[in-house]
Amino acid sequence: MTEHLTDLDAAVDWLLQRVDGPLRIGAPLALGKPHRLLNALYARVENDASRPLQLYTALSLNPPRGGAGLEARFMAPFAERHFGADFPRLAYADAMVRDHLPAHVQVEEFYMQSGALLGSSQAQRSYTSLNYTHAADAVAQRAPHAIVQKVAMRANDRRLSLSCNNDITQDTLDAMVARGLPRPLMIAEIDPQLPYLAGSATVDVSFFDLVITPPGPYPALFGLPRQPVSDADYAIGLYASTLVRDGGTLQIGIGTLADALSHALVLRHTDNARYRQILQALDPGLASHPTVLECGGLEPFEIGLYGCSEMLNEGFRRLVQTGVIRRKVHDDLALLQRIENGTAWTTDYATLEAEGEYLHGAFYLGSPEFYQWLRDLPDEERSAIGMRRISEINQLYGGDETLERMQRRDARFFNSCMMATALGAAVSDALEDGRVVSGVGGQYNFVAMAHALPGARSALIFRATREDKGVLHSNVRWNYGHTTIPRHLRDLYINEYGIADLRNMTDEDCVIAMAAITDAQFQVALLDKAKASKKLAAGFTPAGDGQRNTAAAVSAALSPFRQSGLLPDYPLGSDFTEVEQHLVKALGWLKQNTQTPMAKLRTVLAAVTQPAGDGDQAYLQRMGLEAPKTMGERIEARLLRLGLARTAAG
Incomplete structure (x- = not known):
């Protein structure tokens, strides 16, 4: 019998009365984590060593605090407006950042907020390296006493929606049964702001042992602030x-690279002539590129795409809205086979249109606008979005493989990496000293699936260079001390300088292809290393002068389209005000030009003589520097004016 409570402390009492001694708790990643319930539980056990707590989860999200100085001045007001002053920060996550978790509390995560926990010994020691599809069994192996999850409900309906996180809850329960373990207590926290997604994302209320409906007001859902898209992106x-x-079929990751890809696909479909103009300016030979001719295209989407991605995000919203994603699939294999082989019944097409789905995901995360879009969709459109288990989305095996192969025709899997080697390995989740930046997540799953599906391709996308303390480094490396994707699974690599097709290529061909998309100032050293390692003929010389492979050349090619608004800073919408958008640019310029002591000195000296610009007052007021009182505030005001001046034309 499902019990119902409204008080979070009473819910914690309910749990503690049913579990003696140590507590082992599972919680979904990201949005599906019930922050208020977890905070109430953590507060109860934090100072009680007789109640050891182990939490199994991933991606514990808290609003950014910002650093010091100008960054803090910008971030504090934005965070309060965007997330809400009453947003419940995860207390355990804040403690973990500072290595302040008590000794009897352990938080084990298989995916971290990117770069946020590099300095946390507790987080690094308790990280578990897993493919996303293995996470359910790993949690089951820990034999959790309870699984806690945020859910959505609608009036007069016994079915609750797992909504944002249909990813591993049910897979975990199945894995526990397979291991002969008792079913954990299932605890749901109702969030009225969570969009209700029906179909396979729903369970009967009896699925849960306890349903909590905390009193309002309800804090906002965690919204990812949308970031500006650069020329390289x-x-x-x-x-x-x-x-x-x-x-075909589309899977994309998250971040500005995914935003840029989504916008490019929209342009291809809705403004094809100008889309081709941009491509011609960027790379005149792109239309005849062998890989584009073999597996891609430049034409609008007459049939449309089917989206199948572990994470649904902002880009998918825009692709659905513009008609790029509209190819529906159905779980009736025989129906799809009849349509495929031309023997469809009269009613098959009507059934596919009425019952089919064009977008499948295992969890979603995005901006407040994205959540509002999901809430406001008419029922018939929302029913075309299906939230599925991660075991269904990220792999072909263990379910109805024949059906999934038919649905996922001509699949393209786009995921980001940090670095790639000249021989085709990818570095995506960790540094060579072992510290974890984020996690493997589903990347390996999708790369492997691209090799298992006929006609499918995996593309790992990355920026060609990175700057660290004022020094530019190439992200095409000869070798690196950590690998996420091994080179025997090499496929497509894409950066701002082009496409490298490595599938089934010899090592020498891989080196040549990767060198062709390496920044000009690093090409010679890379080729010399390849020659010294016997992977390249001693007399090899690259075609062309390599000068197209510069940031300046990319910016020059795209500049007319940036100026015309065809390639806006925020293609999927912005969470920043117009004033804040200018401040983001100015602060980014200041950060880039103060990375070393010498660069900082030069920038401060330049700021001292920076005259006031027209309109500076609005920006100074937003940053609380319209009337600086101390020497530090006066320097900050001048630095801000300098950053605004240097980015005014950007």
């Missing part, structure tokens, strides 16, 4: 968009 997105085949 746009170039990568444009190259990637040429590899998508009409009528």
Whole structure:
């Protein structure tokens, strides 16, 4: 019998009365984590060593605090407006950042907020390296006493929606049964702001042992602030968009690279003539690129795409809205086979249109606008979005493989990496000293699936360079001390300088292809290393002068389209005000130009003589520097004016 409570402390009492001694708790990643319930539980056990707590989860999200100085001045007001002053920060996550978790509390995660926990010994020691599809069994192995999850409900309906996180809850329960373990207590926290998604995302209320409906007001859902898209990001997105085949299947990751790809696909479909103009300016030979001709295209999407991605995000919203994603699939294999082989019954097409789904995901995360879109969708459109188990989305095996192969025709899997080697390995989740930046997540799953599906391709996208303390480094490496994707699974790599097709290529061909998308100032050293390692003929010389492979050349090619608004800073919408958008640019310039003591000195000296600019007052007021009182505030005001002046034309 399902019990119902409204008080969070009473819910904690309910749990503690049913579990003696140590507590082992599972919780979904990201949005599905019940922050208020977890905070109430953590507060109860934090100072009680007789109640050891182990929490199994991933991606514990808290609003950013910002650093010091100008960054803090910008971030504090934005965070309060965007997340809400009453947003319940995860207390255990804040403690973990500072290595302040008590000794009897352990938080084990298989995916971290990118770069947020590099300095946390507790987080690094308790990280579990897993493919996303293995996470359910790993949690089951820990034999959790309870699984806690945020859910959605609607009036007069006995079915609750797992909504944002249909990813591993049910897979975990199945894995526990397979291991002969008792079923954990299932605890749901109702959030009225969570969009209700029906179909396979719903369970009967009896699925849960306890349902908590805390009193309002309800804090806002965690919204990811949308970031500006750079020239390099746009170039990568444009190259990637040429590899998508009409009528195929699309998976994308998250971040500005995914935003740029989504925008490029929208342009390809809705403004094809100007889309081709941009491609011509970026790379005149792109239309005849062998890989584009073999597996992609430049035409609008007559059939449309089917989206199948572990995470649904902002880009998918825009792709659905513009008609790029509209190819529906059905779970009736015989129906799809009849349509495929031309023997469809009269009613088959009507059934597919009425019952089919064009977008499948295992969890979703995005902006407040994204959540509102899900809430406001008419029922018939929302029913075309299906939230599925991660075991269904991220792999072909263990379910109805024949059906999934038919649904996922001409699949294109786009995921980000940090670095790639000249021989085709990818570095995506950790540094060579072992510290974890984020996690493997589903990347390996999708790369492997691309090799298992006929006609499928995996594309790992990355920026060609990175700057660290004022020094530019190439992200195409000869070798690196950590690998996420091994080189025997090499496929497509894309950065702002082009496409490298490595599938089934010799090591020498891989080196040549990767060198062709390496920044000009690093090409010679890379080729010399390859020659010294016997992977390249001693007399090899690259075609062309390599000067197209510069940031300046990319920016020059895209500049007219940036100026015209065809490639806006925020293609999927912005969470920043117009004033804040200018401040983001100015603060980014200041950060880039103060990375070393010498650069900081030069920038401060330049700021001292920076005259006031027209309109500076609005920006100074937003940053609380319109009337600086101390020497530090006066320097900050001048630095801000300098950053605004240097980015005014950007």
